[in-house]
Amino acid sequence: MPFVKINLAQNLTEKIKNDISLSVHESLMAHFNVPADDYFHVIHEVRLTDLVYRSGYLNVPHSNNLVFIEITARHGRTVEMKKALYHSIAEKIAARTPVTMDDVFIVLTEVTAENWSFGQGLAQMVL
Secondary structure, eight states: OOEEEEEEETTSOHHHHHHHHHHHHHHHHHHHOOOTTOOEEEEEEEOGGGOOOOSEETTEEOOTTOEEEEEEEESOOOHHHHHHHHHHHHHHHHHHSSOOGGGEEEEEEEEOGGGOOOSTTOOGGGO
């Protein structure tokens, strides 16, 4: 049930955006055991000047291809699962697009089951 927001500059093509989304979803399926049809992503395109960041942080260089990925997921995954997810996402994006592993910035927020509604005004995960 992850909900993913991908924030990136407008200069990236439709194919690159789709490849980034697919890379995230494939990684979620592999490392968080997310079903294939549990695919809810929003891609936010912003002007390059609206992405504010330093050219490097924690010895990681960043370029104009920096992509911010926000994942909201149900709590309960181990640290090892999270590390594997982050690496898989960055590796897949770098293999498919001009975005390097250095330019994949990921934030994971965990929430409990009652914090989800998939429609109809119901909390389907706690019924």
